Amino acid sequence: MVAPSSAISDANSTARRDGALLSAASVTVDYPGVRALDGVSIDFRAGEIHAIVGENGAGKSTLMKVLSGSVRPTAGQLRLAGSAVAFTRPSDAIRAGIAMVHQELNLVPTLDVAENVMLGREPTRMLGVAIDRPRQRARARELLAMLGADLTDDHALARRAGDLSVAEAQFVEIAKCLASDARVLIFDEPTAVLGEREASRLLALLKRMRDEGRAVIFISHHLDEVVAIADRVSVLRDGKLVQSFARDAAGAIAGEDALAHAMVGRELGSIYPAKGEAMPQASGAASNAIELVGFGARGRSSGISLAVKPGEIVGFAGLVGSGRTETAEAIVGLRRREGVVRVDGREVAFANPRAAMRAGVAYVSEDRKGRGLHVTLSSVANMTLPSLDAYTHFGGARVDSRAERAVAERWIGSFAIRCARPDLPISSLSGGNQQKFALARWLETKPKVLVIDEPTRGVDVGAKGEIYRIIAELARAGLACIVISSELPELIGLAHRVVVMRGGTVAGELSREKLARHDSDERIVRLASGLSEEKESHA
């Protein structure tokens, strides 16, 4: 619903009265063949956390790109502190005090923490020739301390950014924004790559930024976070601003249901499929599809013993850095391993994902852009890459492009993937649709065991539900699934049992009965964070 033009000018004058720091007035962005933003008018005030929510493809990222100067609007304008501004490149926005913390962190891995924080604004001496390293370090320390980060001692400041954890790198990234004296901070899904504890710490930090009088813009798929910290929430759908919610006098904001409803334009039932149906049939009789004995990724995890039956979904919970991904990667031969893996009762030692694939074990990476997919290649090429041999003739001398296309079309149909042109680079699809392809390409290899890492990272609510349904159906058809996730509701809603990892080993396990209890999420958090020493039965 686009506001009529008179309402826009009203909104603008209101915004000025209320001291909107940054505002967009009927901003439209056209990409070839698609209108990404359609007359969006919105303002952001100092001392306020303004959350933007919407499904993938709703226009959130485009709006943020407009605000941060990397996309120029086709129509409409931006106003900063009341006067019109036009950014032609990101550095214009940064100079104007608008800083964006990207989903993909932009640190220089070979520089140390202090250098990264002060990158581009290094304090100098000797007429600007030499970098004043002590002052650089002091200033970086000051900024990091302001954030409440642990990276303030000399040793930490000298660490290379490439060695930091994702959570630490994010702190550095934010400190970088503060170094540029940003008045407007834009966070694009900052908690997507964080475990629960790091996430809550980050949210506290956002509040602090707000209390210091900055305008904080916050994009998130986590509606619970939005409801918890946002002062205002605006919902985008199909490039239009659908609705804005403000916190009322009593301090309450719209509920998650109302937000979700506004986002998808329809009521969502429970997004988790009924679990009872998905239980493995004859669980006692079926032999194990995959079995780990004293397994681990050398140096990262160890002593993991676990068996998954056909049709069973086992969840892997744990904080970031607890060794979940590393363990999965070791199973399919991407890392050095220790211990024993048995597939269908036979001991295996995969040298690489190809060997794992041939034995029926597929791994869908958590890092869709960097590892899971080739973003520059077409959807079809991505779809068929792991199973390419099935479409080749004459010993690989010819790839049957028609057969490839047919396979892609088939999965587009069965997974309801929104993809009009499978021959275009897959980066043109939304995160949810990319994820469906990432899953489909491995299902095409006909696996018996599917290890799926963060199945819904960066995926919107609607597509999440569909992916859950797909996983549940696969399990019902006899696939053994290991689901690694940092989202507890996802694990509790989807898995038959959940293994909790901490510090590279299994801290405990929750059976189906325990998962069904209302305090299951708390139990998982306690196990993952080391608050509870109770060892659940797992053998």
Next chain:
Amino acid sequence: MSARSNDSRFRIQPFLEKWGVIVAFALLFAVSTWKQGFDFLNPENLRTLLNSNAPVGILAVGMTLVIVSSGIDLSVGSMVVLSAALGTTAMNSLIGNEWSEGSAVALGALVTLGAGLFAGAINGSLVVFGRIAPFIATLGGLAAFRSMALAIADAGEIRSQSSTLFGVLGRGGIPLAYESAPAVDATGEAAAPVFHGLLNGAGKPLTLPYSVIVFFAVAIVAQWFLSRARFGRQLVAVGANETAARYAGIPIAWVRFRVYAIMGLLAGVAGLVQSSRMNSVSTAQLGLGSELDAIAAVVIGGTSLRGGFGRVWGTVVGVLILGMITNILTISGVSPYWQGAVKGAVIVLAVLVQRGSRD
């Protein structure tokens, strides 16, 4: 919908990015024709243009594949001279041992190709198993392979001992004219032959050189492999994102190894063409600097130096563009010392025009 009209609007940048190499080729062709008139369009001149650029063209085709895999091969010129030196030496010693010319030439050719393949396999092993950056590994090859060739001949020339057969590949071709029937006149004496078709300045039939046929055949096969075969898909996947390729179960080591081995084999082919053409191998000169010409042709042709995207047909046009530039500069009397500057400018210009959304 306004978005549609936006879409169909003509934009110069994407157009040049895709077709710039053709535009440049057409422009150069037009300029050459304007400057030289019939002298340029003369089939004999065009034949010379193709013929003289065939060896570097063969290298450039291989280089396209290497660069698509986000690698580079600096050692191609040295592989050319080493394979040619070994092959010619082998052939000469066989002829010296009273072998028939035919079998000596055939075996010499096999040695040349085999030496190229082997040198390429060494590069591939260093890159894949030694985990040495392609730039460094092949920089080593650039020095080492040339030095071996120099050592074989004391930095001198290896002259072929084959009287005629060895020169067929480099100098022979399919005649583009046929001789009309009676070669005997009324008096019974031999008459001057009458040819129908394309003739050279001396009135003899013009030939389509075998080396040009080899060049185009290699290019067509490579283009097919790049766009239609599994190996090409794997090359693109490895070049675009090696990590993602590993996660997708692509045998990265095998793909990378093969592309360097193929490059070596093609260097052997170029070495064979060159030694056959000269009937000798100048170990100090042959293939010197041809890695730069090959890389330049690839870049002009629109293949991304970052890997993950490439087109062999563009490289072929790039080779011809470089050839025409040399041709036109020589005809216009520009000092050879200045020709490098012009070529350099063209290469930089090609990259400027073609950089776009792929960056």
